[in-house]
Amino acid sequence: MTTYSLTLREDHEAALRAHMLRGDGLEHAAYVLCCRAAIRRDPWDREAHEKFLSVQVIPVPDDQVLDAGPGLITWSTASFVRALRAAAGEDQIVAVVHNHPAGMVAFSAQDDRNEPDLVQLAVNRNGEGTKILSLILTGDGQWAGRAWLLPKPGAHAPLRMVRVLGGRGRYALHYPGRGFAAGLPAFQRQALAFGQALNDDLSRLRVGIVGCGGTGSAVAMLLARLGVGQVALFDNDIVDCTNLNRLHGARQQDADLMRSKVYVVAEAIAAMGLGVRVVPVEAWIGDPECRDALRACDIVFGCTDDHDGRFFLNRLAYYYLIPVIDVGLAIDVGEGDPPALRGLDGRVTVLAPHETCLMCRAVVSGEAARSEAMKRAEPELYERRKAEAYVDSGGNPAPAVVTFTTEVACMAVNEMIQRLQGFRGPDGAVAHRIRKFHLGEDRRPRHDPRPACPVCAAGDVWGRGDTDPFLGRMA
CATH class of the missing domain: 3.40.50.720 (NAD(P)-binding Rossmann-like Domain)
Structure with missing residues (x-):
């Protein structure tokens, strides 16, 4: 079994927030190109672990958005193909990002239906074994994500953690249940x-x-x-x-x-x-x-x-x-x-x-x-x-x-x-x-x-x- 996580540079997260959290109540979209750290054996879990590391943010321009509302967004796939081409040239992974203005830090049924098509497009463009990440940014700044492994419904694994690394200050960790554990x-x-x-x-x-x-x-x-x-x-x-x-x-x-x-x-x-x-x-x-x-x-x-x-x-x-x-x-x-x-x-x-x-x-x-x-x-x-x-x-x-x-x-x-x-x-x-x-x-x-x-x-x-x-x- 392999587990997954993501580290976002704070300047990349700031660019995503500026593009997506505009206060208009609408969903917006962007891509993050990521490099990888392939850990063959995590010394604590004794499982393989793959870390994704952000290297570039590519916003989806508003003129390519076909429809957007508080609970949905669709856009032309031309920008996705360009992102896949750029990623393939550098042996990188594409993360598809959209926001949930209402604050739901979970993937919707609509996300579950739409994302396998993106994975299939990625495999068609970049070859068998191509992964993509899917990320959610909520209106209050929370992150959740998953790694798609195959172009079929349900073929994904959750990101165990999303880290936001700021060189000038904070180091924020995002994962399910944060702040609610009983503790010793x-x-x-x-x-x-x-x-x-x-x-x-x-x-x-x-x-x-x-x-x-x-x-x-x-x-x-x-x-x-x-x-x-x-x-x-x-x-x-x-x-x-x-x-x-x-x-x-x-x-x-x-x-x-x-x-x-x-x-x-x-x-x-x-x-x-x-x-x-x-x-x-x-x-x-x-x-x-x-x-x-x-x-x-x-x-x-x-x-x-x-x-x-x-x-x-x-x-x-x-x-x-x-x-x-x-x-x-x-x-x-x-x-x-x-x-x-x-x-x-x-x-x-x-x-x-x-x-x-x-x-x-x-x-x-x-x-x-x-x-x-x-x-x-x-x-x-x-x-x-x-x-x-x-x-x-x-x-x-x-x-x-x-x-x-x-x-x-x-x-x-x-x-x-x-x-x-x-x-x-x-x-x-x-x-x-x-x-x-x-x-x-x-x-x-x-x-x-x-x-x-x-x-x-x-x-x-x-x-x-x-x-x-x-x-x-x-x-």
């Missing part, structure tokens, strides 16, 4: 603060955590206690005596046994008994075995301290429309005993379309990333180049303190809550926050994309989904 008693007081809808959203979320050290293990514990239903942990490091005091859930015997961080954190979450399904993945994030679990995520937290891993997540956010919340802690000390503290900075950066990427913010170093990739893939060559001073060989271990790694984790998780629930208000999202712990202040430095940036400047790769090579990376 453990999260009732949370609902008193933020509403039952947030608890429902959290229970449905699939969240990845890349790096399970001081910040990553803290993020994992916070997400579990918030009620996030599905969590994937990615790390190929072990617990040892140098990270034991910062790694939430770890014990001395874990260090003695040199146990994997992901299994230690997963066991600690399972012991909470809050119903969180945890998938531990003991691998570096760029390894192909991580791809299905990563692409299945709705949100990813980047808690890795390596540049190459951050480069990888930097591309993932834009190619797959998966918001990445990247975190870091930098402690700058001088000489002396105790050392002179020159800086103590926590950072939370959100990566998504219309936000500036880590490269343009100068958070990651290309040279350091290349050195790390060489060390991992070609260790002998790396040692020779290091001896010749051609690669960055790293330095002494970076200072770290558990209270600050944990507070940075809280900053990151609260940014996720803001984008889901908006508790700080409509302008409360912060794409790049630097907390100066030693000064007791927050800063929000602005960075514009470099004009030639291949990731965040032009939008050419936003929502591209599956590509060869993966994420456009040559290595």
Whole structure:
């Protein structure tokens, strides 16, 4: 069995709303061209899953509408054929969108009768196996959808979720029954603060955590206690005596046994008994075995301290429309005993379309990333180049303190809550926050994309989904 979902960029949804929700009480229509992410095995459901990612909106012009009313719309199929032609040239899927002005977030009997004809036309034009999506936008802004698999009545599957991803703020989730689930008693007081809808959203979320050290293990514990239903942990490091005091859930015997961080954190979450399904993945994030679990995520937290891993997540956010919340802690000390503290900075950066990427913010170093990739893939060559001073060989271990790694984790998780629930208000999202712990202040430095940036400047790769090579990376 295969399940389906859709991610709409917020600017695409805004264009659809402007075209369709005009206040005239009539139905209107449009198309959305979508790329795909074909997940062979969702790590939680253990089923195939296909994500559709919006890349272009094509309104149906009013002069091509044959009839429209509060409960129906018909239009010339010429625009549909053009949309199919454009989709076929880019290996994309066409989503047919119409609105229900009265607010019915369900397909009508008229929709059920008409849409198989569109599927048949799509198959005739683009070949056997062609899918189309059908989407409804209600007058109050709710979304529902289904994927048509064959050109015959009833041959469709519901979209399990429609996500609306806004780079400048919100991340809205649409699915049946939102806000009406009973929920566990453990999260009732949370609902008193933020509403039952947030608890429902959290229970449905699939969240990845890349790096399970001081910040990553803290993020994992916070997400579990918030009620996030599905969590994937990615790390190929072990617990040892140098990270034991910062790694939430770890014990001395874990260090003695040199146990994997992901299994230690997963066991600690399972012991909470809050119903969180945890998938531990003991691998570096760029390894192909991580791809299905990563692409299945709705949100990813980047808690890795390596540049190459951050480069990888930097591309993932834009190619797959998966918001990445990247975190870091930098402690700058001088000489002396105790050392002179020159800086103590926590950072939370959100990566998504219309936000500036880590490269343009100068958070990651290309040279350091290349050195790390060489060390991992070609260790002998790396040692020779290091001896010749051609690669960055790293330095002494970076200072770290558990209270600050944990507070940075809280900053990151609260940014996720803001984008889901908006508790700080409509302008409360912060794409790049630097907390100066030693000064007791927050800063929000602005960075514009470099004009030639291949990731965040032009939008050419936003929502591209599956590509060869993966994420456009040559290595």
